[in-house]
Amino acid sequence: MPRYGYYDAVVVGAGFAGLSAAHELVRAGLSTRVLEARPRVGGRVLTRYLPDGTQLDLGGQWIGPTQLNITELVHRYGIETYPTPGEGAMIVDYGGERLTGSPPEIAELLAEIDAMARQVPVAEPWNAPRAAEWDRRTFASWLADRGCSQVAARFLDRVISGGLLAGSASETSVLETLFYIASAGGVEPLLGYEGAAQDTRIVGGAQEIANRMAADLPAGTVHLSDPVLRIEHDGSGVRLVTRLGEQWASRVIIAVPPMLAGRIQYDPPLPGLREGAFQRMPAGTALKVHAVYPEPFWRADGFSGVARSTSGVLTETVDNTPPNSPRAVLTAFAYGEEAILLRRRDAAERRRIVLAQLGELFGQRALEPDELVEFDWLAEEWTRGCFSGHFIPGGWTSFGAVLRAPVGTLHWACTETAVRWNGYFDGAVESGRRAADEVRAVLT
Numbered sequence: 190m191p192r193y194g195y196y197d198a199v200v201v202g203a204g205f206a207g208l209s210a211a212h213e214l215v216r217a218g219l220s221t222r223v224l225e226a227r228p229r230v231g232g233r234v235l236t237r238y239l240p241d242g243t244q245l246d247l248g249g250q251w252i253g254p255t256q257l258n259i260t261e262l263v264h265r266y267g268i269e270t271y272p273t274p275g276e277g278a279m280i281v282d283y284g285g286e287r288l289t290g291s292p293p294e295i296a297e298l299l300a301e302i303d304a305m306a307r308q309v310p311v312a313e314p315w316n317a318p319r320a321a322e323w324d325r326r327t328f329a330s331w332l333a334d335r336g337c338s339q340v341a342a343r344f345l346d347r348v349i350s351g352g353l354l355a356g357s358a359s360e361t362s363v364l365e366t367l368f369y370i371a372s373a374g375g376v377e378p379l380l381g382y383e384g385a386a387q388d389t390r391i392v393g394g395a396q397e398i399a400n401r402m403a404a405d406l407p408a409g410t411v412h413l414s415d416p417v418l419r420i421e422h423d424g425s426g427v428r429l430v431t432r433l434g435e436q437w438a439s440r441v442i443i444a445v446p447p448m449l450a451g452r453i454q455y456d457p458p459l460p461g462l463r464e465g466a467f468q469r470m471p472a473g474t475a476l477k478v479h480a481v482y483p484e485p486f487w488r489a490d491g492f493s494g495v496a497r498s499t500s501g502v503l504t505e506t507v508d509n510t511p512p513n514s515p516r517a518v519l520t521a522f523a524y525g526e527e528a529i530l531l532r533r534r535d536a537a538e539r540r541r542i543v544l545a546q547l548g549e550l551f552g553q554r555a556l557e558p559d560e561l562v563e564f565d566w567l568a569e570e571w572t573r574g575c576f577s578g579h580f581i582p583g584g585w586t587s588f589g590a591v592l593r594a595p596v597g598t599l600h601w602a603c604t605e606t607a608v609r610w611n612g613y614f615d616g617a618v619e620s621g622r623r624a625a626d627e628v629r630a631v632l633t
């Protein structure tokens with residue numbers, strides 16, 4: 190280990206991106222330190238246990254079979270997984286009509302959107318043939334002009350702009366929407382359960398992967414509860430001022446969400462385009478709420494627990510009960526305007542609104558959970574949003590080219606910079622490894 194706190198590389202942030210970067214740097218024989226603001230690793234994964242042992246993943250939780258980076262880590266550490274409970278009927282509340290799947294109009298629209306997404310080169314979306322037009326246009330305006338039914342537009346606004354991008358169609362460009370879809374390999378790999386992004390869960394919770402990655406680094410590599418406040422980079426080396434002291438490094442990988450990377454003080458200030466990119470990538474506003482019941486009563490009624498809805502505040506629900514759990518968990522998601530509306534209410538009113546909709550979907554027994562557990566990632570000092578950040582309209586074509594470009598001795602990671610599975614664990618791992626490759630190429 191180097192003396193006097195001088196490292197070949199310092200990584201800021203111990204989420205999947207930062208931990209993945211650190212592993213590659215250590216493997217390359219570079220002296221490495223990770224500085225993490227929180228008293229724990231994992232960032233946007235957070236597994237909590239209720240006193241009786243019921244497990245709740247308050248942050249990210251699913252992995253899917255085409256997410257090869259995160260799957261490799263799960264295998265490397267021998268972490269057990271289980272399939273997302275899937276038996277029983279899905280409920281689709283489609284403009285007040287109750288269906289058991291998406292109607293043909295939605296399938297047609299999704300096929301069209303998929304075809305458009307195939308025209309977006311994921312490493313450089315700004316070079317898509319219709320990039321300029323798609324980047325200045327919101328997805329809401331595309332839906333309006335497409336001439337689909339109002340309910341179909343509302344469904345896609347809530348399920349795509351909400352469920353995937355954690356916002357609403359009026360704030361996201363067509364290009365960002367298509368990039369996100371292309372980055373995951375299509376609409377079905379994103380929205381589906383079996384064989385798709387919601388296929389598999391982690392025994393012990395998703396935070397277990399991050400815990401194991403941190404434990405597998407040389408002792409003392411990860412330094413917790415020490416946020417980086419200021420970065421001085423004169424081209425020859427870097428001085429990092431943290432809450433507890435200072436560190437020096439030849440190279441730094443900043444593996445934190447854009448919203449937070451932009452809040453670190455840089456001296457000299459970052460180039461204008463780099464700063465502009467941070468400013469144009471706000472984080473989503475999704476809310477994830479867990480209702481805990483004595484048993485999964487919906488299964489006995491023939492339902493899978495999966496619901497999608499065009500009305501009410503909740504767009505999606507899922508059976509989130511781990512195997513051998515003492516109690517059952519039904520998890521609900523609100524996105525975009527509905528998630529903002531819920532935040533405007535106090536906790537008692539939020540509870541009333543959420544339970545009323547669960548009752549409409551799953552019947553009387555849903556009205557009386559043992560507990561309702563919520564966690565607001567938007568209010569988390571070291572995350573500031575949920576699920577991830579996205580370019581606002583115009584962002585990709587004006588600022589996309591600088592998203593991953595190093596600034597002198599500073600390198601950028603985090604899921605928002607990923608080419609594949611952007612926004613997911615898998616993309617975070619990819620981004621950390623890519624940034625470590627950049628550093629390795631210079632230092633070894």
Ligand SMILES: Cc1cc2nc3c(=O)[nH]c(=O)nc-3n(C[C@H](O)[C@H](O)[C@H](O)COP(=O)(O)OP(=O)(O)OC[C@H]3O[C@@H](n4cnc5c(N)ncnc54)[C@H](O)[C@@H]3O)c2cc1C
Pocket residue numbers: 201202203204205206207224225226227230231232233234247248249250251252415416417418444445446449453477566571572574575576577602603604605612613614615617
């Ligand atoms: C509710 C929710 C559900 C999700 N569901 C899924 C899912 O099912 N599957 C999936 O694949 N993805 C999911 N995601 C997204 C997934 O969690 C993220 O893509 C991934 O965890 C991001 O990893 P990261 O390393 O890029 O960033 P982060 O996890 O945000 O890590 C950044 C780290 O940097 C630290 N940090 C911030 N600022 C500083 C500073 N100044 N100094 C030092 N440290 C700092 C933070 O504390 C954090 O630990 C979900 C996210 C949320 C919030």
